[in-house]
Amino acid sequence: DIQMTQSPSTLSASVGDRITITCRASQSISGRLAWFQQKPGQAPKLLIYKASTLESGVPSRFSGSGSGTEFTLTISSLQPDDFATYYCQQYDSYSTFGQGTKVEIK
Amino acid sequence: EVQLVESGGDLVQPGRSLRLSCTTSGFTFGDYAMSWCRQAPGKGLEWLGFIRSKAYGVTTEYAASVKGRFTISRDDSKSIVYLQMNSLKTEDTAVYYCTRGEWLIDYWGQGTLVTVSS
Numbered sequence: 683d684i685q686m687t688q689s690p691s692t693l694s695a696s697v698g699d700r701i702t703i704t705c706r707a708s709q710s711i712s713g714r715l716a717w718f719q720q721k722p723g724q725a726p727k728l729l730i731y732k733a734s735t736l737e738s739g740v741p742s743r744f745s746g747s748g749s750g751t752e753f754t755l756t757i758s759s760l761q762p763d764d765f766a767t768y769y770c771q772q773y774d775s776y777s778t779f780g781q782g783t784k785v786e787i788k
Numbered sequence: 789e790v791q792l793v794e795s796g797g798d799l800v801q802p803g804r805s806l807r808l809s810c811t812t813s814g815f816t817f818g819d820y821a822m823s824w825c826r827q828a829p830g831k832g833l834e835w836l837g838f839i840r841s842k843a844y845g846v847t848t849e850y851a852a853s854v855k856g857r858f859t860i861s862r863d864d865s866k867s868i869v870y871l872q873m874n875s876l877k878t879e880d881t882a883v884y885y886c887t888r889g890e891w892l893i894d895y896w897g898q899g900t901l902v903t904v905s906s
Contacts, residue, residue, distance in 0.1 A: 728894050731894075771892075779832055
């Protein structure tokens with residue numbers, strides 16, 4: 683099974699900050715990596731797929747990059763609506779999620 | 789607008805069975821693979837499995853954690869996907885999400901809570 687490890691587990695930041703979340707796979711996943719945002723009591727929402735392709739309707743302040751086993755999600759200027767938990771998901775071999783990164787207000 | 793609405797969540801005793809339903813609208817259901825994921829209270833997300841469309845043989849894949857106990861099926865005439873859960877364990881307690889897609893998921897329902905407890 684492919685394991686996905688996100689870091690950090692929690693990130694404290696302020697509105698306007700640039701933040702980066704890292705996701706590492708236990709083996710190469712050929713760019714088959716997605717990022718989701720989940721707010722309390724809500725279903726996850728797809729932000730990015732194929733490591734760097736922005737889902738339709740997602741603000742351009744979100745971006746994804748990476749290849750092989752290391753991937754990042756960047757929010758260029760954190761907005762109040764962005765405080766949430768973020769999950770990466772590999773879909774190269776079956777499907778597994780990272781453990782999540784909670785972005786909280788500093 | 790794509791909508792996925794789960795139902796059937798309940799409190800059930802260990803060892804019993806439960807079937808969840810997901811009613812969909814806003815897209816051509818028969819063209820898509822459908823899947824299920826879950827989230828235990830306060831925990832992360834877990835992919836459970838999917839069922840492909842008729843064009844791809846209505847084949848299924850499951851996570852190792854549920855293979856042999858859970859079964860996904862679909863009724864294209866009603867645009868509904870099901871999750872049959874047998875031999876339930878306390879660790880199956882979670883919010884169960886109906887999701888669209890095979891390996892990559894693009895839409896999620898709001899979830900239905902399944903509690904397994906004696």
